[in-house]
Amino acid sequence: MQQDPQDESIVSGIYDNYQDTQKEILEMELKKTKNKLFTLAAIFFISDLIQLIAANAVNPTTLIVIAVIPLLFVGLAFLSTKEPLLAMILCAVIIAAIWIYMAVLSGGLTAISGLIMKGVVVFLIIAGFQSAIEAQKIKKELKR
Numbered sequence: 001m002q003q004d005p006q007d008e009s010i011v012s013g014i015y016d017n018y019q020d021t022q023k024e025i026l027e028m029e030l031k032k033t034k035n036k037l038f039t040l041a042a043i044f045f046i047s048d049l050i051q052l053i054a055a056n057a058v059n060p061t062t063l064i065v066i067a068v069i070p071l072l073f074v075g076l077a078f079l080s081t082k083e084p085l086l087a088m089i090l091c092a093v094i095i096a097a098i099w100i101y102m103a104v105l106s107g108g109l110t111a112i113s114g115l116i117m118k119g120v121v122v123f124l125i126i127a128g129f130q131s132a133i134e135a136q137k138i139k140k141e142l143k144r
Contacts, residue, residue, distance in 0.1 A: 022138050029135035033084040034077045036128035037091060040121065041073035047117060069098065084132035092125050 048066035052058045072094060080087035099118075102110040 019142065022142055026135055026138040026142065029131045029138065030081055030084055032131035033080045033088065033128050033135060036124050036131065037073050037077035037080055037087065040091065040095075040124055040128075041070040041077070043117070043121065043124075044073065045070040047114075069094065080132065084135045085129075088125070088128045088132040091128070095121060095125065 045066060048069075049058075049063075052062055052066065073091060076087040076091050079090075099111070
């Protein structure tokens with residue numbers, strides 16, 4: 001039984017189109033993950049800056065100190081183009097560590113303060129994980 005060469009070209013054309021579509025989806029998911037990390041960096045920097053302004057403690061030293069965590073998130077955003085899931089896991093661990101440290105430091109008071117911002121941060125982390133997991137699945141599929 002011989003196959004028609006035209007049938008093979010149709011099937012390979014469909015497969016090529018599928019591969020191209022998956023690559024486009026991968027790029028979109030990686031971009032979404034990166035944008036979530038950039039947004040988290042901005043949120044942390046702006047919220048810390050607002051707290052410094054409220055405490056009237058703005059000086060170059062404190063600006064450098066509050067820029068450390070956002071710069072880590074920016075670094076993770078660039079890492080997310082290669083390893084999106086790892087970047088989101090590290091981001092979640094850093095944020096959880098900060099929240100636990102602040103809760104221990106303040107005797108639990110910060111655990112309930114700023115619930116709206118914490119809700120936004122949790123939403124961004126979950127959305128980032130969804131994009132990172134989807135990107136990871138597509139990367140594995142494209143390697144086959």
